[in-house]
Amino acid sequence: MAARQAIDGAVIRPPLPGDHDAIWSILEPVIRAGETLAVPRDLGREDALALWLSPERTVRLLEEDGAVLGIFYIRANQPGGGAHVANAGYVTASHARGRGVARRMCVASLDLAREHGYLAMQFNFVISTNQRAVALWQGMGFTIVGRLPQVFVHPNEGLVDALVMHRFL
Amino acid sequence: MAARQAIDGAVIRPPLPGDHDAIWSILEPVIRAGETLAVPRDLGREDALALWLSPERTVRLLEEDGAVLGIFYIRANQPGGGAHVANAGYVTASHARGRGVARRMCVASLDLAREHGYLAMQFNFVISTNQRAVALWQGMGFTIVGRLPQVFVHPNEGLVDALVMHRFL
Numbered sequence: 001m002a003a004r005q006a007i008d009g010a011v012i013r014p015p016l017p018g019d020h021d022a023i024w025s026i027l028e029p030v031i032r033a034g035e036t037l038a039v040p041r042d043l044g045r046e047d048a049l050a051l052w053l054s055p056e057r058t059v060r061l062l063e064e065d066g067a068v069l070g071i072f073y074i075r076a077n078q079p080g081g082g083a084h085v086a087n088a089g090y091v092t093a094s095h096a097r098g099r100g101v102a103r104r105m106c107v108a109s110l111d112l113a114r115e116h117g118y119l120a121m122q123f124n125f126v127i128s129t130n131q132r133a134v135a136l137w138q139g140m141g142f143t144i145v146g147r148l149p150q151v152f153v154h155p156n157e158g159l160v161d162a163l164v165m166h167r168f169l
Numbered sequence: 170m171a172a173r174q175a176i177d178g179a180v181i182r183p184p185l186p187g188d189h190d191a192i193w194s195i196l197e198p199v200i201r202a203g204e205t206l207a208v209p210r211d212l213g214r215e216d217a218l219a220l221w222l223s224p225e226r227t228v229r230l231l232e233e234d235g236a237v238l239g240i241f242y243i244r245a246n247q248p249g250g251g252a253h254v255a256n257a258g259y260v261t262a263s264h265a266r267g268r269g270v271a272r273r274m275c276v277a278s279l280d281l282a283r284e285h286g287y288l289a290m291q292f293n294f295v296i297s298t299n300q301r302a303v304a305l306w307q308g309m310g311f312t313i314v315g316r317l318p319q320v321f322v323h324p325n326e327g328l329v330d331a332l333v334m335h336r337f338l
Contacts, residue, residue, distance in 0.1 A: 038248055038251040043249075080207045081322040082320055120320070147315070148291065151246075151251055152250045164315045
């Protein structure tokens, strides 16, 4: 994928309270579109921020020249006997699409997960119509380990499958 | 599976505050064993009750002659575009094993899920070594739609797979 503009100068950092506007501006259009995330399409700002910044998540931003290009989290996918497997999620700012932001965040999330001692990473609910994401995760070493039939109501395509994707770290 | 004693007279009912001792007596040995549920093996009573009786779950007990034989819940497996698929979980009292309690609870959970308007049910994390459960769910119409490699630390068998199982309602 040709980068519109290199993001080599962008940095990964934890979010600060002053980032809430930037985070919400990234999340809102993706939540409202309802095509890739399993959250209520009418989710409000405070609920979305509470979800994304909840204590069990470790959150990072990708920032370039003071602008936030994307946000991601890692967390334990299951408690107890499943806590050695990380889960992660990524949202790219609409103004930064096509620049390799998701790839950069995925690399950073894999590094972060290794630092935290996780042995693998699993995505539980990759919407099958989100082909660009599926291809990207496959290119990042993830394999499809499950296909959940008709588990997501896509606003345009109706009931579609979701994929479970996994890779060891 | 031959029933040790028929449970035809047992009833399904919602839990009451007075049931907390009975619920904990069912959950504690299963949590401590750490073989089938992905929760911390040292989870305390109040945290376990808070988890099991959390507002997003619809919980039912199977009761016979004033004794609780098992507990189960249903809930939406995902919010938003995934909210038409139910998730469910079941725990049988150790003193009631081998009597078809899990099967009876599963039938009741499928009925309850249909009443609530769900279109399907999905189990996210069936430990592969729990062969009795896997066979039971298959007999109840569930199919294996995903196999998660080495995602669970079994206390005796080490890293084992978990299964994702699904059926339409």
